[in-house]
Amino acid sequence: MPAFDEQTLHNLEKLCRIDCSPEEERKLLDSLNEVLGYMESLSEIDTTNVASCNDVLRGMLKNRMRDDIVANTLSREQFLSNAPDQIGGMVRVPPVLKTS
Amino acid sequence: MKALHTLSATELRDAFVNGSIKATDIANYFLARIATHDPQIKAFLQVLEVRTQTHAERLDKKRASGALLGKLAGIPIAIKDNMHIEGELTTCASKILENYRAPFSATAVHLLESEDALLIGKTNLDEFAMGSSTENSAFFQTHNPWNTRCVPGGSSGGSAAAVAGRLALLATGSDTGGSIRQPAAYCGLVGFKPTYGRVSRYGLVAFGSSLDQIGPFATTVADTALAMEVMGRTCNFDATSLDLPAEHYALATHLKEIKLGIPRKVIEGLNPSTRANFEEAIQVMKSLGATTVDVDFDILKHTVSVYYILATAEASTNLARFDGIRFGHRSKNATTLDELYFQSRKEGFGEEVKRRIMLGTYVLSAGYQDAFYKKAQKVRTLMIEAFETAFGTCDAIVMPVTTNSAFEHGAIQDPLQMYLEDLFTIPANLAGLPAVSVPSGYDERGMPLGVQILGPQMCDTSVLSIAHAYEQATRHAKIPGGFA
Numbered sequence: 021m022p023a024f025d026e027q028t029l030h031n032l033e034k035l036c037r038i039d040c041s042p043e044e045e046r047k048l049l050d051s052l053n054e055v056l057g058y059m060e061s062l063s064e065i066d067t068t069n070v071a072s073c074n075d076v077l078r079g080m081l082k083n084r085m086r087d088d089i090v091a092n093t094l095s096r097e098q099f100l101s102n103a104p105d106q107i108g109g110m111v112r113v114p115p116v117l118k119t120s
Numbered sequence: 121m122k123a124l125h126t127l128s129a130t131e132l133r134d135a136f137v138n139g140s141i142k143a144t145d146i147a148n149y150f151l152a153r154i155a156t157h158d159p160q161i162k163a164f165l166q167v168l169e170v171r172t173q174t175h176a177e178r179l180d181k182k183r184a185s186g187a188l189l190g191k192l193a194g195i196p197i198a199i200k201d202n203m204h205i206e207g208e209l210t211t212c213a214s215k216i217l218e219n220y221r222a223p224f225s226a227t228a229v230h231l232l233e234s235e236d237a238l239l240i241g242k243t244n245l246d247e248f249a250m251g252s253s254t255e256n257s258a259f260f261q262t263h264n265p266w267n268t269r270c271v272p273g274g275s276s277g278g279s280a281a282a283v284a285g286r287l288a289l290l291a292t293g294s295d296t297g298g299s300i301r302q303p304a305a306y307c308g309l310v311g312f313k314p315t316y317g318r319v320s321r322y323g324l325v326a327f328g329s330s331l332d333q334i335g336p337f338a339t340t341v342a343d344t345a346l347a348m349e350v351m352g353r354t355c356n357f358d359a360t361s362l363d364l365p366a367e368h369y370a371l372a373t374h375l376k377e378i379k380l381g382i383p384r385k386v387i388e389g390l391n392p393s394t395r396a397n398f399e400e401a402i403q404v405m406k407s408l409g410a411t412t413v414d415v416d417f418d419i420l421k422h423t424v425s426v427y428y429i430l431a432t433a434e435a436s437t438n439l440a441r442f443d444g445i446r447f448g449h450r451s452k453n454a455t456t457l458d459e460l461y462f463q464s465r466k467e468g469f470g471e472e473v474k475r476r477i478m479l480g481t482y483v484l485s486a487g488y489q490d491a492f493y494k495k496a497q498k499v500r501t502l503m504i505e506a507f508e509t510a511f512g513t514c515d516a517i518v519m520p521v522t523t524n525s526a527f528e529h530g531a532i533q534d535p536l537q538m539y540l541e542d543l544f545t546i547p548a549n550l551a552g553l554p555a556v557s558v559p560s561g562y563d564e565r566g567m568p569l570g571v572q573i574l575g576p577q578m579c580d581t582s583v584l585s586i587a588h589a590y591e592q593a594t595r596h597a598k599i600p601g602g603f604a
Contacts (some may be wrong), residue, residue, distance in 0.1 A: 024482075032478045035485070036436070037443070037458075039466040040474065048475055051535045055479065058536055059425040059492065067498035074497070076316050076330055076552035077362075077577060078504065084359050098223045104450035111446055114457050 024053045124149050125286035126599065129195045129343040132289060136183070136194035143183070143194045147176035147238055150196040154241065154287045157603060161263045161272075163281040165201050166209060167241040172196070175238055182236075190236030191350055197232055198282040198291040201242040202249055203334070204323040205229050212325050213257035214247045216442050216449045216468025226323025227358070228292060228334045228351045235350045240288050243278030247470045248439065249299055249327045251275050252541045253532070256472045261529060264307060265600040266567055270526040273303030276337070280307040283337045285603045290347050291337040296328045297427050298521075298545025300335045301557035305521035305570025308559050308597060310344045311337050312584065315577050316552035317362035318348075320355030326438040328431040329360075331549040339597055341558065341588040345369035348580065362578075369581050371588035376409035378586060381514035383417040386544075390523055393563050398520050401560045401571040401590070405518065408589050415510040415517060419503055420547055426503065427546040428539055429483045429496035436480030442468065475535060500550050507551045511576045516586055518573055519544050521557045525567035544572060554580040558587045559596040568596075 029049055033040055040048065096109060105112040121140055124132060135141050151169055158164055179194060199205060202212045204222035211217045225233070233239055246256035254262045254277025262277045264270040265285040272281040276293030280303035283291045293300035295313035304311025312335045319334040326332060336347035348369060355361040380402070387398060402412060444450040444464025451463030469477070483492035510517060521544055532538045548555035553574050560571040571590070575583035591597070 028482075029478075032481055032485075036474075036477050036481050037461040037465055038469065038474055038477065039462045044471065044474065047471070048478060051475060052479060052482070054534070054536050055428065055539070056482075059429060062422060062425050062429075062495050062499060063491065065419075065422065065495075065499055065502070067495060067502070070498040070501050072494060072497040073500040073504065076500075076504070076550075084354075084356060084361055084363065086356050094223055099446075102220055102223070102447035104444060104448070113445055114455060114460055116457050118456075 024049070024056055125153060127289070128340045129192070129289040129338060130340075130346055133193050133195050137189050139183075143176035143179035143238070144173065146194050146196065147172045150240060150287065157285050157287060160268055161265050161281045161285055162260050163243055163262055163278040163285065163287060164198070164241040165211060165213065165244050165259060165278065168205070168208060168239055171208070172238045172240050179236055190234065191346065192232060192235040192237035195237050195290055196240040196288045197237045198241050198243045198279050198288040199229055199239055200245055200276050200279050200291070200293050202245060202294060202325045203229055203292060205239055205242070208242065210242075210325065211259075212248050213245045213259055214468065214470065214473070215258045216464070218449065220447055222323075224323060227320035227353070227355045229323060231350050231353060232292070237290070241282070243276070243282055243291060245278055246275035247473050248325065248435070249275040249294055249296060250435070250472050250476055252298070252302060252538055254278060255529065256470060258470050264526050265603050266308065266526070267565070269528050270567065271306070271529055273306035273526060275299040277303050279337050280304055280309060280311070283307070283309055283339065284600060286599055289339065290343060292334060293337055294324055294327070294332055294334050295549065296331045296431060297542045297549050300337065301521050301545050301555060301570070301572060302541070304337055304557040306526035306568065308568030308600070309337050309339060310341050310559070310587065310591070311335065311557045312344050312348065313548055313555050314348065314352060314580050315362070315554045317360050318554070318580060319351045320353070320358040320361050322355055322357035328434040329438065330434060331431055333549070341584055341591050342371060344556070345371060345584050348584070352580070364578070367581050369584055372585045373589050373592050374409050375405055375586060375589050378410045378516070379514045380405060380410050380412045381415035381510050381517040382412050383420065383517065383519060384414045386417055386420055387520060390520060394520055394524060394569065397561050397563070397569045398571060402518060404593055405590055408593055413514050415514060417506060417510070419499070419506045422499055423503070423546045423550060424539055424543055426496045426499050427542065427550060428479070429492050430500065432476045432480030433484050433493050434480070436477045436484065439473070439477055444468070472535070503547065504551045507547070507553065516573050516575045516583060518571060521545060521570040521572045525563045525565065525569055548574050552577050554583045556583050556587045558591055560594070561596050
């Protein structure tokens with residue numbers, strides 16, 4: 021397994037949309053290397069012909085489907101009461117496209 | 121009558137129903153206990169004083185009118201702060217949700233309140249339930265009522281401390297890798313993780329969706345069963361809710377014809393005092409009529425690896441919703457949309473949450489998915505099969521809950537060491553099994569220890585029944601000094 025290096029960490033920060041301070045980066049690099057090193061022992065286990073676990077209850081669990089009925093479960097006011105910023109009854113966000 | 125906090129939840133409910141005490145007196149009594157004792161242990165993030173008093177007044181009127189009272193009438197119950205109570209804050213002990221007010225109640229919470237329980241407060245936790253000590257809360261640390269220098273365990277440490285200090289007689293927790301059972305053991309309580317799907321996850325802020333399960337903390341197994349009778353209902357708003365009728369938890373007082381599996385190899389590495397305590401618990405169960413058989417669980421040595429791959433992968437996906445757009449913390453230091461994501465998440469998440477999101481993203485990334493995520497999903501299958509084989513030879517498996525009693529604040533700094541704390545509790549989550557932690561005595565420091573009983577999927581009643589027989593024979597549960 022290639023080493024978990026600074027470049028990998030920077031790529032992860034981008035993927036996760038999380039900025040880290042240099043101090044946080046140093047700690048993350050050390051701890052993630054240690055944890056991933058520990059996890060490598062999984063490669064010792066023979067999993068040829070073993071199915072992936074997609075359902076922990078192995079068939080007991082049925083998807084609970086219900087009819088798609090329109091209902092007023094969350095009003096606009098209720099929803100917006102938790103929004104960090106709003107305008108005209110909608111959530112306001114910074115510009116998505118740059119203006120020239 | 122005995123002091124209210126020394127009663128079990130069942131006894132307190134009976135006292136209210138038969139007219140020995142008013143609900144308003146119960147509410148005031150426990151609110152006063154919180155005011156006196158919570159500053160020492162800091163179990164609560166919010167105390168719902170008005171809600172509790174208003175509900176208690178309604179209950180007194182309901183009782184006077186002769187209407188039928190709920191199964192939990194008058195019982196003060198603490199709710200872990202990652203479950204919604206309509207109109208109240210749900211912070212998940214995270215800066216990113218510091219001001220988030222729940223627009224609806226979690227199904228489990230709604231069921232408790234419908235049965236007339238008094239929702240007395242929201243309890244502290246490791247941020248987003250990620251941790252084993254409640255030291256990862258963004259707001260403050262919670263202390264163990266048995267020794268305030270020690271952690272209460274985690275992630276449901278606030279709920280455990282609240283019930284251990286008898287500031288509430290029941291509490292809810294969520295258990296993704298041991299977050300109910302480990303703090304229950306550290307605080308001398310009964311803590312139960314039901315079969316996956318037994319309690320609805322609707323209104324529980326998701327961490328690892330294939331592992332998360334809500335369950336109760338209580339001072340007795342009978343109270344645990346009472347809470348489960350109420351919470352363990354099928355729910356249309358959780359696609360993984362079990363479509364089964366509610367269980368009636370018939371509890372035994374002997375273990376005749378019960379065969380218990382003991383994973384001897386797994387417990388070899390225990391320290392002498394934990395091991396002696398565990399062996400003693402097995403002897404008690406044998407004296408109650410149980411027989412034992414060794415079960416082989418070599419695969420269990422890989423549980424921590426499998427769990428921290430799958431749980432973090434699921435967490436990285438679940439926590440993508442916290443982006444500063446629709447709810448939660450939004451950074452003031454961003455001018456573009458992309459900066460807003462990066463800055464809001466940087467400012468809102470704590471160190472452990474960031475670590476787990478990154479780890480989860482890494483094990484799911486194209487280059488490493490086969491070696492980590494997909495491999496772990498296959499090993500999870502092998503673990504489920506190992507349990508199925510074991511349950512072919514026994515009715516339940518008995519294991520310790522933890523390798524030691526509660527550790528001191530700051531004693532474990534290394535993330536991997538903290539992850540290894542979950543060694544004995546993770547297997548039940550990976551295999552979806554019901555598992556209970558019951559008090560099994562005290563170590564040489566006077567700190568509580570617990571023993572864990574795991575059963576096959578759906579056998580929640582038999583797990584609690586075995587725990588009840590053991591509890592009735594031993595009666596280890598006590599109120600910590602200073603809280604008596």
